[in-house]
Amino acid sequence: MSKNICFIDGLEGVLKYREVDINELVELPYDAVSYLLILGELPEEQELADYSARLHAGREINREVMDIIRMCNFNVDAMEALRTVISFISQFDPDLNDSSPEGNLRKAIRLIAIIPTIVAAYYRVSNGKDPVPPDPSLSHGANFLYMIKGSKPGPLEAELMEKDFILSAEHELNASTFSSRVTASTMSDLYSAVVSGLCTLKGPLHGGARAEVMNMLEEIASPENAEKFVLEKLEKRDKIMGFGHRVYKTYDPRGTIFKQLSKKLAESKGDMHWYETAEAVENVVIRELVEKRGKPIYPNVDFYSGVIYKYLEIPPQLATSIFAIGRVSGWIAHCFDQYEKKKIIRPRAFMLDEC
Numbered sequence: 001m002s003k004n005i006c007f008i009d010g011l012e013g014v015l016k017y018r019e020v021d022i023n024e025l026v027e028l029p030y031d032a033v034s035y036l037l038i039l040g041e042l043p044e045e046q047e048l049a050d051y052s053a054r055l056h057a058g059r060e061i062n063r064e065v066m067d068i069i070r071m072c073n074f075n076v077d078a079m080e081a082l083r084t085v086i087s088f089i090s091q092f093d094p095d096l097n098d099s100s101p102e103g104n105l106r107k108a109i110r111l112i113a114i115i116p117t118i119v120a121a122y123y124r125v126s127n128g129k130d131p132v133p134p135d136p137s138l139s140h141g142a143n144f145l146y147m148i149k150g151s152k153p154g155p156l157e158a159e160l161m162e163k164d165f166i167l168s169a170e171h172e173l174n175a176s177t178f179s180s181r182v183t184a185s186t187m188s189d190l191y192s193a194v195v196s197g198l199c200t201l202k203g204p205l206h207g208g209a210r211a212e213v214m215n216m217l218e219e220i221a222s223p224e225n226a227e228k229f230v231l232e233k234l235e236k237r238d239k240i241m242g243f244g245h246r247v248y249k250t251y252d253p254r255g256t257i258f259k260q261l262s263k264k265l266a267e268s269k270g271d272m273h274w275y276e277t278a279e280a281v282e283n284v285v286i287r288e289l290v291e292k293r294g295k296p297i298y299p300n301v302d303f304y305s306g307v308i309y310k311y312l313e314i315p316p317q318l319a320t321s322i323f324a325i326g327r328v329s330g331w332i333a334h335c336f337d338q339y340e341k342k343k344i345i346r347p348r349a350f351m352l353d354e355c
């Protein structure tokens with residue numbers, strides 16, 4: 001079953017969730033992809049409507065949760081607030097210790113629904129604004145943008161946010177999913193497994209790279225500076241954030257889709273600046289690492305997604321938590337699979353030598 005959740009061909013650059021290619025998945029609503037990951041099949045129309053309705057019903061946060069959000073430190077990454085709040089709310093979920101498939105599904109839907117609201121409320125409060133309540137008429141992506149900006153996004157921005165969540169949703173045994181699975185393998189509860197995933201996603205070698213890409217673009221500032229920036233980094237043997245992958249030894253298919261989408265967004269805004277700066281970085285990295293040194297270092301999922309966030313005027317502080325909004329469905333799919341196995345994950349220390 002676990003092999004079924006995700007398929008990656010790292011040499012050919014192929015990615016499928018539950019046997020559906022990423023290029024097809026990206027045309028679906030996020031809710032359908034989330035349903036596919038968690039329940040194993042694409043939903044029929046009524047099943048999707050019911051699933052979306054359950055997500056809408058789980059989006060509101062109450063006053064106590066708002067109080068916790070208001071107590072968070074707004075000078076650090078939103079991931080700190082997110083893991084704190086998820087940990088806090090777990091105590092009040094009536095299904096916390098109901099490990100039946102139904103109890104776990106109820107928790108799963110609550111988690112997927114509430115995470116965007118927490119991130120958006122944190123962002124609003126940190127900017128001295130009131131939180132914006134969710135709008136049940138909007139998709140998962142459009143509603144998130146609405147809750148952070150306070151006005152409904154245009155169709156392209158809404159589409160891009162949905163696609164961002166889909167492209168971020170699942171990636172086999174990446175570090176954060178592995179971490180969630182290990183927690184689930186002890187038969188600990190789903191909130192604990194999601195908190196494990198959040199803590200692991202945060203690191204700059206994993207999901208935290210997206211924020212680093214945004215900071216890097218800001219530092220480079222314009223396409224003409226890309227060459228010098230990249231050469232200096234490589235000279236010092238520093239990594240270029242948003243490049244390289246443990247599994248892909250060619251273009252990451254998500255990176256390719258994100259690149260096309262970021263170009264579309266840049267064109268629609270009549271502002272190619274960030275796109276061209278990123279493309280200039282990519283060209284130098286490909287020339288220096290792939291063509292001259294024969295290293296398979298291509299843009300990964302975090303590179304052009306960072307460009308999209310720049311155009312959406314999302315601050316780097318929020319980037320990893322937005323990744324988590326998409327990824328939570330993947331973590332949960334793996335946890336459900338692990339719960340079925342009822343088998344603890346306990347590798348031997350010598351296996352670390354191969355990591």
Ligand SMILES: CC(=O)SCCNC(=O)CCNC(=O)[C@H](O)C(C)(C)COP(=O)(O)OP(=O)(O)OC[C@H]1O[C@@H](n2cnc3c(N)ncnc32)[C@H](O)[C@@H]1OP(=O)(O)O
Binds near residue numbers: 174205
């Ligand atoms: C959602 C995600 O998690 S996607 C990944 C997000 N992370 C990043 O973008 C951070 C930058 N990238 C990296 O640190 C790495 O490529 C990783 C962590 C993604 C993969 O790591 P690994 O498979 O362990 O590769 P490793 O770090 O050993 O690198 C192998 C070689 O490629 C080089 N390399 C790998 N990535 C990069 C990069 N981004 N920039 C420059 N060189 C790189 C390394 O310096 C190393 O060179 P060497 O053999 O001469 O010493």
Ligand SMILES: O=C([O-])CC(=O)C(=O)O
Binds near residue numbers: 171173245246301
């Ligand atoms: O698979 C990995 O190791 C990292 C990655 O791309 C992801 O988590 O999306």
